[in-house]
Amino acid sequence: MSQYKEKAGISRRGFLTASAALSGLTLVPFASQAQAAATDAKAFNAFMALSQLITAKSDLNPALADTIYLSLAQQDEDFAARIKTLNAFVADHNLTSANLQARLDAEQPDVADLPRKLAKAWFQGIVGEGKAAKTISYSDNTLMYAAVADVLAPPSYALGAYGIWSSKPPQDV
Amino acid sequence: MATTQTSADVVIVGAGIVGSLMAEKIAQQGLSVLILESGPNIDRNHVVAKFRHGVDKGDYMAPYPYNDWAPEPRKFNDYFQNEGPVPYSASYIRGVGGTTWHWAGMAWRYVPNDFKLKTLYGVGRDWPFSYDDLEPFYYEAEVKMGVSGPEDNGSPRSKPFPMPELAPSWALSRVRDRLEGIGYKVIGNTAARNSQNYDGRPACVGNNNCMPVCPVDAQYHGGISAQSAKQAGVNIITEAIVYKIEHAKNSDKIEAIHYYTPNKDSFRVTGKTFVLAANAIETPKLMLMSKSDRFPNGIGNSNDMVGRHLCDHPRAKVSFEVDEPIWPGRGPMSEYSIQSERDGEWRSESAAFRIDFSNTNPVRGITDKLIKQGVYGEELEQQIRHKSAHSMGMKNIVEQLPDPNNRVMLGDRLDTLGIPNPKFYYSVSDYTRRGNARAREIFTTIAKRLGAKELSFSAEDKFSLANHITGTLGMGDDRATTVCNGEGRSHFHDNLFLAGTGVLPTVATVNSTLTAVAVGLRTAEFIIEDLV
Numbered sequence: 087m088s089q090y091k092e093k094a095g096i097s098r099r100g101f102l103t104a105s106a107a108l109s110g111l112t113l114v115p116f117a118s119q120a121q122a123a124a125t126d127a128k129a130f131n132a133f134m135a136l137s138q139l140i141t142a143k144s145d146l147n148p149a150l151a152d153t154i155y156l157s158l159a160q161q162d163e164d165f166a167a168r169i170k171t172l173n174a175f176v177a178d179h180n181l182t183s184a185n186l187q188a189r190l191d192a193e194q195p196d197v198a199d200l201p202r203k204l205a206k207a208w209f210q211g212i213v214g215e216g217k218a219a220k221t222i223s224y225s226d227n228t229l230m231y232a233a234v235a236d237v238l239a240p241p242s243y244a245l246g247a248y249g250i251w252s253s254k255p256p257q258d259v
Numbered sequence: 260m261a262t263t264q265t266s267a268d269v270v271i272v273g274a275g276i277v278g279s280l281m282a283e284k285i286a287q288q289g290l291s292v293l294i295l296e297s298g299p300n301i302d303r304n305h306v307v308a309k310f311r312h313g314v315d316k317g318d319y320m321a322p323y324p325y326n327d328w329a330p331e332p333r334k335f336n337d338y339f340q341n342e343g344p345v346p347y348s349a350s351y352i353r354g355v356g357g358t359t360w361h362w363a364g365m366a367w368r369y370v371p372n373d374f375k376l377k378t379l380y381g382v383g384r385d386w387p388f389s390y391d392d393l394e395p396f397y398y399e400a401e402v403k404m405g406v407s408g409p410e411d412n413g414s415p416r417s418k419p420f421p422m423p424e425l426a427p428s429w430a431l432s433r434v435r436d437r438l439e440g441i442g443y444k445v446i447g448n449t450a451a452r453n454s455q456n457y458d459g460r461p462a463c464v465g466n467n468n469c470m471p472v473c474p475v476d477a478q479y480h481g482g483i484s485a486q487s488a489k490q491a492g493v494n495i496i497t498e499a500i501v502y503k504i505e506h507a508k509n510s511d512k513i514e515a516i517h518y519y520t521p522n523k524d525s526f527r528v529t530g531k532t533f534v535l536a537a538n539a540i541e542t543p544k545l546m547l548m549s550k551s552d553r554f555p556n557g558i559g560n561s562n563d564m565v566g567r568h569l570c571d572h573p574r575a576k577v578s579f580e581v582d583e584p585i586w587p588g589r590g591p592m593s594e595y596s597i598q599s600e601r602d603g604e605w606r607s608e609s610a611a612f613r614i615d616f617s618n619t620n621p622v623r624g625i626t627d628k629l630i631k632q633g634v635y636g637e638e639l640e641q642q643i644r645h646k647s648a649h650s651m652g653m654k655n656i657v658e659q660l661p662d663p664n665n666r667v668m669l670g671d672r673l674d675t676l677g678i679p680n681p682k683f684y685y686s687v688s689d690y691t692r693r694g695n696a697r698a699r700e701i702f703t704t705i706a707k708r709l710g711a712k713e714l715s716f717s718a719e720d721k722f723s724l725a726n727h728i729t730g731t732l733g734m735g736d737d738r739a740t741t742v743c744n745g746e747g748r749s750h751f752h753d754n755l756f757l758a759g760t761g762v763l764p765t766v767a768t769v770n771s772t773l774t775a776v777a778v779g780l781r782t783a784e785f786i787i788e789d790l791v
């Protein structure tokens with residue numbers, strides 16, 4: 087069907103990542119957990135602990151974790167220090183996901199932006215703000231879509247065979 | 260500036276759905292047809308990939324190529340200038356295939372009374388022909404575009420749809436069953452969407468991405484029309500930005516059309532007949548720009564009517580939580596609606612409308628809100644699930660009456676080729692506002708029936724416009740107040756035809772494209788009659 091080639095379009099490299107997206111993969115650049123951890127093991131561990139608190143998941147995708155950590159660290163040179171501060175504060179005060187944001191807003195505003203950044207990365211697959219924002223994941227691995235994966239597909243991916251939408255979806259929600 | 264010459268029997272400006280389908284029909288009669296298209300070719304798979312990589316997935320324009328030599332309204336470019344009390348906004352795509360690359364595929368016919376608003380209700384204006392005159396062309400358009408839908412939808416038909424109605428989503432079935440009890444009949448939309456393999460394209464598989472792009476072409480679009488035109492022998496020149504229409508030295512006949520390349524080289528194209536199908540904003544702009552000593556108001560504008568009577572659907576919206584998990588987002592994005600308010604005696608006082616229910620996957624917007632509120636952990640996952648399952652949105656496709664003050668003009672800002680941006684005066688009358696008020700009452704009744712929680716209405720003086728850009732090239736029998744006659748022929752230039760949604764003299768209560776295509780296919784017959 088695609089006889090039409092967009093002129094001012096995507097480079098060959100862009101197209102390769104695009105092909106990965108087409109097959110439903112998570113978009114991760116070449117980075118390893120070791121490499122990420124090597125930057126600052128304590129910061130990385132703090133990041134993982136907080137990610138688990140915010141997502142309520144213990145089986146977070148390690149490749150995605152690397153990408154998120156590296157991207158956030160790239161965009162904020164104090165990230166390693168700030169994530170450790172946040173983690174220490176959470177541990178010291180036994181904060182839970184339910185009271186996390188309110189307590190930070192009141193008592194530790196310097197790092198109160200971080201939970202939202204982690205949530206946005208894990209749940210929405212987006213790191214960074216404004217012009218610097220980028221998509222690092224768009225699939226069933228993106229947690230907002232993982233949450234509904236038994237009923238809905240991320241838009242642009244097929245739900246299933248023609249007419250599958252007529253079936254009764256889960257009612258216990 | 261280089262000047263090269265090209266020629267064809269029929270020269271069409273704009274390779275959108277209307278221009279392309281007219282071109283195909285004319286070429287099939289053995290006439291030579293040339294389309295000048297301002298934008299580049301568009302490749303579906305690139306658009307899909309760009310969408311998936313994109314950050315702002317709610318911006319339906321973002322995945323499409325942007326060129327400052329053929330600008331279109333974007334979040335970042337301030338393309339529209341506004342002077343009226345209500346800012347006019349619309350979005351369109353400049354590229355081969357045009358704006359229906361991203362649309363919801365809704366392909367409604369008008370109802371018969373829409374064609375005689377003035378006679379029946381004393382408001383608006385009458386069309387120069389009747390529903391029955393257009394009916395065969397509606398059918399021709401439906402076969403081309405692969406339209407399916409319920410037979411009983413308010414618009415009479417001489418033949419069944421070319422394919423069966425789309426399978427209903429669970430949400431549609433539940434809302435239909437529950438609203439039946441309070442006397443509102445809910446039906447599936449008539450849409451250019453395949454319910455089976457059709458014309459080499461597959462059936463819908465529920466990607467729920469009709470906007471900004473259907474990844475599998477189960478939804479028809481103008482790129483497919485342009486391809487059919489090419490197969491019929493039509494020559495499409497891309498990146499050809501038309502900027503001037505030239506008339507003969509000593510007569511009103513149109514003789515040539517001039518276009519720029521992105522580098523501003525200029526080309527002149529001659530022909531016997533010319534068709535302007537560059538959409539309801541860019542076409543009037545082009546006519547207004549083409550001034551000469553003989554036509555100081557621009558081409559086709561001796562009565563100062565080009566660009567006036569701009570209509571759209573200034574809608575009201577509501578959203579709420581339904582009391583049962585209907586799970587919108589399975590199947591197409593715009594799936595079902597209520598027709599009962601499209602016509603009635605009250606139409607002399609207050610605007611008619613159709614009510615649309617959203618079936619768009621709501622997960623992204625819901626997650627955005629929850630994260631903003633600082634909801635995390637298990638609670639976040641549970642709420643994403645709960646709110647997504649119960650979410651509901653409704654809009655009214657409300658009629659706006661043609662008002663000569665509402666109009667497209669030439670702006671004072673110029674693009675990189677020196678072509679003016681469009682400028683608007685736009686307002687919303689009490690007639691339409693009364694329609695919106697009535698719609699809000701119906702929204703409330705329906706919401707109550709569906710056990711609504713967290714009901715949220717759009718502000719009364721905020722309008723959500725619908726990209727149904729009509730009236731600016733209006734057809735009619737009255738030469739003083741319209742731009743072209745019922746054939747689509749300019750009142751002032753015998754060999755100039757206008758096409759696209761702009762020629763619809765009234766906007767009625769439905770999305771405009773199917774009617775614009777039907778009217779264009781009808782106009783094509785007059786063009787063929789002239790030349791064969």
Ligand SMILES: Cc1cc2nc3c(=O)[nH]c(=O)nc-3n(C[C@H](O)[C@H](O)[C@H](O)COP(=O)(O)OP(=O)(O)OC[C@H]3O[C@@H](n4cnc5c(N)ncnc54)[C@H](O)[C@@H]3O)c2cc1C
Binds near residue numbers: 278354357
């Ligand atoms: C988000 C969205 C959803 C929509 N949903 C629906 C729907 O469900 N149902 C419906 O009926 N309608 C819908 N519409 C409206 C629909 O897209 C338009 O009605 C339709 O595209 C009009 O067709 P057209 O051929 O007149 O114009 P277009 O599709 O806009 O095509 C015009 C063509 O002319 C070209 N052109 C412009 N200027 C020049 C120039 N100077 N020189 C050369 N070429 C030029 C453009 O590049 C373009 O290719 C929707 C629109 C949007 C934005």
